[in-house]
Amino acid sequence: MxxxxxxxxxxxxxxxxxxxxxxxxxxxxxxxxxxxxxxxxxxxxxxxxxxxxxxxxxxxxxxxxxxxxxxxxxxxxxxxxxxxxxxxxxxxxxxxxxxxxxxxxxxxxxxxxxxxxxxxxxxxxxxxxxLTRLDHNRAIAQVGERAGVHSTAVKNVIIWGNHSSTQFPDVSHGSVAGQPIKARLQGDSWLEEGFISTVQQRGAAILKARGLSSALSAASSVCDHVRDWMLGTPKGSWVSMGVVSDGSYGITPGLVFSYPVRCCGGKWSIVQGLQLDEPSLNRLRTTEQELLEEREMALASAGVR
Missing domain, CATH: 3.40.50.720 (NAD(P)-binding Rossmann-like Domain)
Incomplete structure (x- = not known):
């Protein structure tokens, strides 16, 4: 780790x-x-x-x-x-x-x-x-399997938002074996019809299959998360982490929101300047809204200030 x-x-x-x-x-x-x-x-x-x-x-x-x-x-x-x-x-x-x-x-x-x-x-x-690195790793694994390459050939996918079924797994800025993911899988409707829902529901699928929540994959993702946070992300790469929003990409400041981040010297920074189309922005708003609702639920719980 x-x-x-x-x-x-x-x-x-x-x-x-x-x-x-x-x-x-x-x-x-x-x-x-x-x-x-x-x-x-x-x-x-x-x-x-x-x-x-x-x-x-x-x-x-x-x-x-x-x-x-x-x-x-x-x-x-x-x-x-x-x-x-x-x-x-x-x-x-x-x-x-x-x-x-x-x-x-x-x-x-x-x-x-x-x-x-x-x-x-x-x-x-x-x-x-x-931890949204588990979802990030799930996305990498799914793309690698679909493209017929090892997961290590996939980089810069993004998990936006909540660690829940509203999260937005985004491959728009990612690559596989040095080629843009969307170009590599051009014409494959799976990216829109299967990929997003598979990653969103992967935890539920594992829970249904084994009767218990993810264990080994979650532990491995914890190690990945801490290692990159403490030792730095590879040059030219980013990872997904749930961090405190500073308002980037229009997200409510203060929410803990999953962003693409780069890490260096034990600190993280949100990747800026990524272009998002309207459907992607709508997905960000959906997962943000869920987090706002969860915040209200937490505020309503006894002792939460």
Missing amino acids: LGPNQPVILHLLDIEPAKDALMGVQMELMDAALPLLQGVHTFTSVEQASVGVDVAIMVGGVPRKPGEERKDVMAKNSAVVLGALEIIMCTIIPTFGVSQSNRVLLAAANTNAWVLKENSPGIPAENITC
């Missing part, structure tokens, strides 16, 4: 009923004898787990069930995020307020990251992001 030469110490946190399972994970990690793994510590206390962390990855929450959308569990997950805030404010924030190398990633819906941002004034807003 942090490169081939960076040793790591893992702080694994879970709820008390999962304590034994967490210890089992610790044992397996130790048994793998991973060369960069310098230590594994398990906790059921947020306060203890948070001390000294450089990268905090929050993956907890109430999972959605088959047939549910993200917004169906929004209120519950907002409460989960808020439930840890008091302790986080006392432990993580003093570190984050001093060092710009510290980061928080929520592997969860955009609005949960917004809740954390709004209620954690000690954490710089740019240090809080959410």
Whole structure:
């Protein structure tokens, strides 16, 4: 996640009923004898787990069930995020307020990251992001399969908006094996009729197939997200990240919205100047509206300010 030469110490946190399972994970990690793994510590206390962390990855929450959308569990997950805030404010924030190398990633819906941002004034807003890299990777994989190339030949797709079924997977500025995606797949109606809906509904399809939400692919995407954030995106490339909107592309400032970003020196910046046609802009407005509605739902939840 942090490169081939960076040793790591893992702080694994879970709820008390999962304590034994967490210890089992610790044992397996130790048994793998991973060369960069310098230590594994398990906790059921947020306060203890948070001390000294450089990268905090929050993956907890109430999972959605088959047939549910993200917004169906929004209120519950907002409460989960808020439930840890008091302790986080006392432990993580003093570190984050001093060092710009510290980061928080929520592997969860955009609005949960917004809740954390709004209620954690000690954490710089740019240090809080959410995971849309999973959707980005799904889009890359779909294009690669359709074009008959490995996914590594696909670059600069974009996930706009929410990590939900309203997201807009956009290939207008992407390339495959050095050729524009739309030119490579010219005349293929799949780009409009199948690609977008497949990426939008991929999580639901996996949930239906295995009875559980994405696991391995989500974890891999977390690693990709943090690595590019901390070590930088490859030259000439961008990735998709849920970041705090500054108003770019007409999106309401303050929302946590997925944009194309470039990363350098541990900082991200939104790619500017991309031309979007009216259908694309309409899709951005649709996913923005959902995020505005989710924000109102979060505001209506007890304790969300």
